[in-house]
Amino acid sequence: xxxxxxxxxxxxxxxxxxxxxxxxxxxxxxxxxxxxxxxxxxxxxxxxxxxxxxxxxxxxxxxxxxxxxxxxxxxxxxxxxxxxxxxxxxxxxxxxxxxxxxxxxxxxxxxxxxxxxxxxxxxxxxxxxxxxxxxxxxxxxxxxxxxxxxxxxxxxxxxxxxxxxxxxxxxxxxxxxxxxxxxxxxxxxxxxxxxxxxxxxxxxxxxxxxxxxxxxxxxxxxxxxxxxxxxxxxxxxxxxxxxxxxxxxxxxxxxxxxxxxxxxxxxxxxxxxxxxxxxxxxxxxxxxxxxxxxxxxxxxxxxxxxxxxxxxxxxxxxxxxxxxxxxxxxxxxxxxxxxxxxxxxxxxxxxxxxxxxxxxxxxxxxxxxxxxxxxxxxxxxx
Amino acid sequence: xxxxxxxxxxxxxxxxxxxxxxxxxxxxxxxxxxxxxxxxxxxxxxxxxxxxxxxxxxxxxxxxxxxxxxxxxxxxxxxxxxxxxxxxxxxxxxxxxxxxxxxxxxxxxxxxxxxxxxxxxxxxxxxxxxxxxxxxxxxxxxxxxxxxxxxxxxxxxxxxxxxxxxxxxxxxxxxxxxxxxxxxxxxxxxxxxxxxxxxxxxxxxxxxxxxxxxxxxxxxxxxxxxxxxxxxxxxxxxxxxxxxxxxxxxxxxxxxxxxxxxxxxxxxxxxxxxxxxxxxxxxxxxxxxxxxxxxxxxxxxxxxxxxx
Numbered sequence: 001x002x003x004x005x006x007x008x009x010x011x012x013x014x015x016x017x018x019x020x021x022x023x024x025x026x027x028x029x030x031x032x033x034x035x036x037x038x039x040x041x042x043x044x045x046x047x048x049x050x051x052x053x054x055x056x057x058x059x060x061x062x063x064x065x066x067x068x069x070x071x072x073x074x075x076x077x078x079x080x081x082x083x084x085x086x087x088x089x090x091x092x093x094x095x096x097x098x099x100x101x102x103x104x105x106x107x108x109x110x111x112x113x114x115x116x117x118x119x120x121x122x123x124x125x126x127x128x129x130x131x132x133x134x135x136x137x138x139x140x141x142x143x144x145x146x147x148x149x150x151x152x153x154x155x156x157x158x159x160x161x162x163x164x165x166x167x168x169x170x171x172x173x174x175x176x177x178x179x180x181x182x183x184x185x186x187x188x189x190x191x192x193x194x195x196x197x198x199x200x201x202x203x204x205x206x207x208x209x210x211x212x213x214x215x216x217x218x219x220x221x222x223x224x225x226x227x228x229x230x231x232x233x234x235x236x237x238x239x240x241x242x243x244x245x246x247x248x249x250x251x252x253x254x255x256x257x258x259x260x261x262x263x264x265x266x267x268x269x270x271x272x273x274x275x276x277x278x279x280x281x282x283x284x285x286x287x288x289x290x291x292x293x294x295x296x297x298x299x300x301x302x303x304x305x306x307x308x309x310x311x312x313x314x315x316x317x318x319x320x321x322x323x324x325x326x327x328x329x330x331x332x333x334x335x336x337x338x339x340x341x342x343x344x345x346x347x348x349x350x351x352x353x354x355x356x357x358x359x360x361x362x363x364x365x366x367x368x369x370x371x372x373x374x375x376x377x378x379x380x381x382x
Numbered sequence: 383x384x385x386x387x388x389x390x391x392x393x394x395x396x397x398x399x400x401x402x403x404x405x406x407x408x409x410x411x412x413x414x415x416x417x418x419x420x421x422x423x424x425x426x427x428x429x430x431x432x433x434x435x436x437x438x439x440x441x442x443x444x445x446x447x448x449x450x451x452x453x454x455x456x457x458x459x460x461x462x463x464x465x466x467x468x469x470x471x472x473x474x475x476x477x478x479x480x481x482x483x484x485x486x487x488x489x490x491x492x493x494x495x496x497x498x499x500x501x502x503x504x505x506x507x508x509x510x511x512x513x514x515x516x517x518x519x520x521x522x523x524x525x526x527x528x529x530x531x532x533x534x535x536x537x538x539x540x541x542x543x544x545x546x547x548x549x550x551x552x553x554x555x556x557x558x559x560x561x562x563x564x565x566x567x568x569x570x571x572x573x574x575x576x577x578x579x580x581x582x583x584x585x586x587x588x589x590x591x592x593x594x595x596x597x598x599x600x601x602x603x604x605x606x607x608x609x610x611x612x613x614x615x616x617x618x619x620x621x622x623x624x625x626x627x628x629x630x631x632x633x634x635x636x637x638x639x640x641x642x643x644x645x646x647x648x649x650x651x652x653x654x655x656x657x658x659x660x661x662x663x664x665x666x667x668x669x670x671x672x673x674x675x676x677x678x679x680x681x682x683x684x685x686x687x688x689x690x
Contacts, residue, residue, distance in 0.1 A: 020429075021399015021523050022575070113540060117494035151399045151523055200470075201493060202544030209493055247676040248431060249400065281640065286633035294634050295614075298621045318611045322637050325606055329640070336675050359650065361574055 003376040004271050004351040005240070009036040014138065014145050014237035016267055020252045021151035023244045024275040027362055027371065028355070029148035030058045032240065033082055034072075034368050035377025036144045041077030043143030046084045049130045049150050053086040060364035065091070073365055076379050081143075087133050089126040093119040096132060101218050114212035126150060128223075135226040138233055237267035243343075244276040245336035250343040257350070272352035273375065274340050278333050279356045281326075292319050384665060387595050388414050388516070388690060390564050391509045392556065394531060394592060396521040397568035398578040402600040402677075404431035406568050406670070407520035409682040412436075413690065415451030416683075419515035424505055426530070427522050428456040435679045453514070459497040462504050470545065495540065498533035499550060506556050509563075527582075531557065531565070531590035557591040564595035569658055571599050571651035576658050583661050596665045599655045601672040606644035615641050 008015060009032065017029040026048055033046035045067075048055045053063035059070055063086070070082040093115075097106045109115050119129075127150065137145055197206045239260055243253035257269040295315045344352045355374050362368050372378055387393055387410060395407040404425065411423040422445055425432040430440030433456075436448040443461040445453035505517050521527035534557065538550035557563045565586050569579035579597060586592055607615065619642055622630045630638070659667035668689050673681055 023400055114494060117536065117540065198544070200545045201496075202541040202547055205493065205541035205544060205547075208540070244400065245675050248404075248434070251434070252429070281636065284632055284636055286637060290631065291634050291637065294631055295618055298618060298625070298629075314610055314614055318607065318614045319637070321607045321611055322615075322641050325644070326637060326640050329644075332674050339675060359647065361572075 003353075005032070005035070005353065005375050005377060006040065008238045008240070008270050009042065009144055009377070010040055012144070012236070012238040012270075013141075014147070014233055014267075016147045016149050016237055016239050017242050018149050018239050018256060019151070019242040020249050023242050023249050024355075024361075025151065025242045026055055026148050027058055027368075028240070028242045028273050028275055029146050030055060030084070030362070031355075031368050031371040031375060032377070033084065033146050034070075034365070035372040035375060036146070037070075037080035037082035038072045038076035038369070039080075039372060039377040039379045041079040043079070043081045043141070044083070044146065045137055045141045045144070046082070046146045046148065047087070047130075047134060047137055048085075048148035049087045049089065049126050053088070055084050055086050055148070058362050059084065059368065070365070073369060085133075085137065087130060089129050090120050092129045092133055096129070096219065100222055101215070105215055105218060109212070109215040112208060112212050112215065114208045115216070118212075131227055131230050132223065134233075135230050138230070234267055235265045238270040239267040241269060241272045243272065243274055245274055245278075245340050247339060250274075250339055254343050269350050271350050272344055273355060274352060275355045276357040277336060277340070277354040278329075280333055280337070281330065283330075286323060288319050288323060292316055295319065384593075384595055385561050385564060386690070387564065387566055388417065388419075390516060390562060390595065392506060392517050392519070392563040393595070394519045394521050394527060394563075394565040395568060396527045396565055396582055396586070398575045399523045401568050401570045401575045403568050404429070404520050405435050405677065405679070405682060406566070406598055406600060407518050408432050408435035408679055409686050410566075411452050411516070411518045412449060412679060412683045413686050414516045414518075415449065416687070419451065420453075420513075421451055421516045421518065422453045422455065422505075422508055422514040423518040423520060425454065425456045425520050426501065427520070428458065430456070432520050437679075457501050457504075459501055462500040463497065465504065466500050470549070493541075495529075495533045495537040496546070498530045499537045499546070499553070502530050502533060502557075503549070503553055506553050509556060510552065527565075528585050528589055531586065531592045535591060554591050558593075560593045563592055565590075565592050566595055567597045567658075567662075569597065569599055569654075570601045571603070571654040573654065576654045579658055580661055583658075594662070594665055597658050597662045597667040599651075599658060599667060599669045602655065602669045603644065603648050603651050603672050605648050606641040612645065615645060 002010075015032065017025045017032065019025050029046055029048065033044050036042045037044040046055065056063045056068060061068060061070075065088075067083050067085040070084060072080055072082060094110065097109055101109065130147075130150070134145075134147060201209075239257075241253045241257050243249040253272060257272065260267060260269040292312075292315050295318070296311065299311060299315075340352070340354065344350075353375050355371055358367065362371065369378070393410065395403050395410070397403050407423055411421045415421045423432050425441075428440075433439060433441050433448060433454050436452070436454065438446075438448045438454070441448070441454050441456055443455060443458040445455040448454045502519075505519055508514050508517050519530075521530070534550040534553035538547045538554060541547040541550075565582075567579045567582045567586075569575040576599075583594060583597075586594055605612070615638065618634075618638055622635065622638060655667065655669060668686075670682065670685055670689075
């Protein structure tokens with residue numbers, strides 16, 4: 001019997017990790033990548049949009065530009081290969097422009113203040129370029145592609161990338177309003193708009209904007225065509241929703257899953273991972289009296305400096321407060337588990353798996369292998 | 383002299399995703415309302431988290447009361463653009479429906495910074511008009527907030543000579559007045575969130591007109607006992623280690639193991655707290671305790687009231 005995540009990684013060519021910020025999506029994407037390559041022997045790529053290039057550090061590597069091939073641990077399933085790629089949006093835009101436009105136009109566009117602001121400062125453009133990179137990855141990749149989507153409470157923002165890219169780039173229609181298409185009729189129609197546009201946004205800004213769309217026009221056809229093909233690929237994709245056991249992220253995770261289910265097309269909600277779960281302690285009976293006696297037995301003369309009475313009181317208080325604290329923490333763990341099961345309860349709900357909280361963010365392939373094993377993606381099972 | 387967060391007119395709550403920004407924003411707002419101030423909290427990501435903290439369903443663009451003295455709204459950039467055009471542009475009503483309006487609308491969406499400036503502008507307008515005594519902006523994920531707070535300056539520069547640029551100058555004035563506007567960085571005591579908070583401590587003053595007013599480390603784990611308990615714990619741990627693994631009963635081993643884990647986690651959390659606190663110094667870095675996976679706003683407000 002194969003676990004749901006094994007099945008997803010073996011059968012789907014595109015897997016997306018989705019969820020709100022701070023729940024460890026990048027870690028889970030990295031562990032899924034390791035599981036698919038090392039545990040299942042698949043050729044695997046992991047893609048993330050992250051100027052800080054944290055994906056590399058999760059694998060214990062220094063950040064480097066471009067794709068990195070990860071050296072897999074020994075004793076994996078044959079044929080596995082793992083490549084990770086971190087997109088720096090600003091760099092990716094510059095690459096795209098150099099590739100698609102003539103040298104002269106590319107240089108002009110890169111100097112355009114609007115272009116710099118769009119690609120550097122304003123994050124909506126990151127989704128566009130992620131989709132663009134994803135296209136190229138899907139073209140050349142064999143096996144499994146795992147995409148760590150940008151954090152978002154709604155999660156679907158990234159998927160709306162192609163659609164928004166279309167509406168953004170078809171703002172070419174602005175040129176009609178701004179009167180650059182020439183012709184006496186359009187210029188006449190553009191006049192009131194241009195007047196208002198200049199008045200509100202300033203003549204220089206509107207000029208820059210018009211210039212931006214004129215230069216970016218050379219990118220439009222290719223971008224739209226590739227966006228359509230990514231959209232088609234997303235239809236067969238698997239979504240793995242990542243969350244923490246806290247109530248807020250769980251509510252968002254469930255809402256995200258439900259919205260994926262209700263969408264026609266787009267990725268399917270195939271599994272959920274609850275990350276950062278506190279491990280359940282094995283239960284046992286503690287007799288406080290016996291434990292107090294045991295500690296007193298362990299105590300040497302230096303502990304009895306305050307006299308036997310003082311020691312007895314100190315040990316009693318220590319044990320009482322210690323056991324109370326354990327009880328409280330156990331209740332909390334049970335509360336987490338209950339919230340997790342309730343969030344993903346229901347007929348036909350995709351399976352979910354828990355991953356334990358680590359003391360530190362993963363920074364080595366061994367820690368990731370441990371997480372992959374928790375997700376039942378290790379090479380030994382199957 | 384740094385203004386206390388509660389006496390500001392505009393407070394931006396910032397930090398990495400998942401650190402409890404919305405809960406902190408809600409608690410600050412609720413606490414300010416207790417002192418009689420009229421408060422608006424804006425959910426810039428429109429996640430519904432701020433309203434949820436008050437036990438209310440997600441609200442819309444129009445502010446809605448969720449508690450005595452506290453209104454909540456969700457930002458909607460399209461609505462903010464329309465709002466702006468309707469209020470400020472010299473377009474006759476008739477042509478607002480036509481291609482001129484559509485063109486401006488498109489341009490508002492396409493022109494970098496315009497969405498951000500109108501979102502922040504909407505909130506600062508409330509401050510300027512005195513509609514509310516305190517407007518709390520529950521910021522988007524790290525990085526994005528810098529775009530919002532810097533937008534009046536960058537749009538003012540990019541769109542020089544236009545009406546919008548003229549209007550950004552009063553926004554910049556409000557944002558750069560340390561008695562009126564400030565930013566609070568929020569983190570949890572983990573490496574990633576503290577690194578992001580430290581990046582914000584650098585970036586907010588250097589790339590935006592807004593000054594910092596302090597930090598909050600949320601979800602600090604409670605120490606596993608009193609000071610005397612911790613001394614005894616060290617000693618018992620040591621004695622068990624010396625005696626070998628069979629020297630303690632399973633019950634004692636489990637209890638000591640659990641408390642040692644808590645102590646070590648507490649030490650790491652304290653290390654993270656200090657990293658942020660030292661960088662913020664002389665600004666104050668407050669800490670809020672870990673209230674579990676489903677914290678209540680009342681509990682957080684009580685604790686914050688004690689701290690502040």
